[in-house]
Amino acid sequence: xxxxxxxxxxxxxxxxxxxxxxxxxxxxxxxxxxxxxxxxxxxxxxxxxxxxxxxxxxxxxxxxxxxxxxxxxxxxxxxxxxxxxxxxxxxxxxxxxxxxxxxxxxxxxxxxxxxxxxxxxxxxxxxxxxxxxxxxxxxxxxxxxxxxxxxxxxxxxxxxxxxxxxxxxxxxxxxxxxxx
Numbered sequence: 074x075x076x077x078x079x080x081x082x083x084x085x086x087x088x089x090x091x092x093x094x095x096x097x098x099x100x101x102x103x104x105x106x107x108x109x110x111x112x113x114x115x116x117x118x119x120x121x122x123x124x125x126x127x128x129x130x131x132x133x134x135x136x137x138x139x140x141x142x143x144x145x146x147x148x149x150x151x152x153x154x155x156x157x158x159x160x161x162x163x164x165x166x167x168x169x170x171x172x173x174x175x176x177x178x179x180x181x182x183x184x185x186x187x188x189x190x191x192x193x194x195x196x197x198x199x200x201x202x203x204x205x206x207x208x209x210x211x212x213x214x215x216x217x218x219x220x221x222x223x224x225x226x227x228x229x230x231x232x233x234x235x236x237x238x239x240x241x242x243x244x245x246x247x248x249x250x251x252x253x
Contacts, residue, residue, distance in 0.1 A: 121158075121238040125246075129163035132180055132198055133246050134253075139202035145209075147247050148216060153205055155243035156224040157181055159236050165196055181205050181228070 125133065133154055140150040157163050160182040167178060176184050176192075179201045183189035194200045208227035209215050215223040221237040230236075 120241045122242050123158070123162060125163065128165075132157070132163045132165060134250055135198035136180070136202045137247060137250050139199045140206060142199070143203060143206045143210075145206060146216075147251055149206060149209060150247045150251065151240065151243045152209060152215070152220050152223050153181075153202055153243075154246055155220055155236050155239035156205065156228060158239035158243060159224075159230075159232075160228070165198060167192075167196060 123129075136153045136157060137150045140147075140153060143149070154163070157180040160177075161180050163180065165180050166182070176186055178185070178192055179195040180198055181189075181195075181201050181204075183195045183201055183204060185192055185195060189195050189204055190200060195204075205227060209223060212218075212223055212226045215226070219237070220240045220243075221234050224230075224236040225233040228236075
């Protein structure tokens with residue numbers, strides 16, 4: 074391994090992972106001097122996966138059906154399902170009391186006070202999906218931007234990079250159910 078590459082590898086190995094970026098040295102023990110300047114590294118390749126129960130599968134199918142109803146392509150369904158996986162694990166959540174994030178409800182954790190609709194509308198999978206897709210269609214270039222960027226532009230989450238971890242599972246779900 075050449076010296077420059079070895080320094081880069083050692084430099085990354087000696088960094089702490091915090092909130093989606095590597096920052097600061099955590100160890101000063103290396104065979105050679107290490108560049109300890111903070112380095113930003115994308116971790117969008119890290120994927121999460123959950124086993125879906127019947128209710129979650131039905132909600133995924135409802136999202137796909139609403140996407141088709143809106144006349145949008147599979148990519149819109151992938152973004153929608155990944156968003157719902159992050160927001161609610163594809164569970165149509167009602168008000169959770171003190172555990173709730175403000176007044177967030179439904180598959181996409183949309184808020185009545187933010188203009189997404191009434192609680193009854195937001196907890197209707199078709200309505201909430203169509204509301205999400207309406208927001209998505211207003212994002213210039215959503216079709217070609219990274220999933221997490223498209224989802225974040227619509228959702229305005231406190232964890233903007235979290236959607237990316239669900240992209241593979243959402244893609245698999247859409248591939249499995251788009252033509253069924």
